[in-house]
Amino acid sequence: MKTTDPLKTFEERGYAIFSAVDRKPLDELRARIFDHAKTLVPYKGEKMEDFFNKFHEYGLRSSELNKFRMDLMGWCNRELRVARSLHEAFRGHISALVGPDVVAQKGTNLVVQPPGDKDQTPTHRDAPMSSHFEVIVWVPLVDVYKTKSMFISDRPHSAQALGKLQAGGSYGDFCSFIEKHSTNLEVDYGQACFFAGGIAHGCPLNAEKETRWSLNMRYKNIFSPYGTRGINDYFELLTLSPLAKVGFDFEKLEHAG
């Protein structure tokens, strides 16, 4: 399993686990999130891994936890460049999937899921609301396994579930089929799960003894079709190929003339 090419796996299953090509930007990002997160609680001085994994010991209840998540996420979006840091960490893998002309989602989503937290992500597919041509990059900030993780269904089963919906099946039927035919991802910190928009996924109730922390981000080729969210309101430009740079410059000149 470890020796197989993740790109081949991605094509077969619609998702795959990729290891960071450069850990440094990811480590720096995580350290900054930790530094800020600890200012939002009565921090007890524990190490970063323990702080994340045992975060539930701070006992934040649902509305407090939600406020904590929103405060921290807002800070990340103002102060950090999450899309850029993750792109640096996983650059080669991202360009292998979307090409050299890359735009990224502007804001990040940060999820903190303590054991027993009922605020779960229901089973869904990101596309066609989001374009099929953007890759979703799910980055846990701690090692995740079993129900501390997310569940995901592969390409054949996601397609079968879609077929059931198209044949008039209910959303409930769709969910129960996916839940039966999905895996809880085992992902170590330093890795990310990349998946396509058509793949069904969600988050189970965390029944483990550790809190999950994860980021998710979307990357796409600037020239690929967009979903309901357009380039200006949702995406920022990260990299352009030499041809696209020359092309955009000429377009600007022609429009000015």
Ligand SMILES: [Fe+2]
């Ligand atoms: Fe999703």
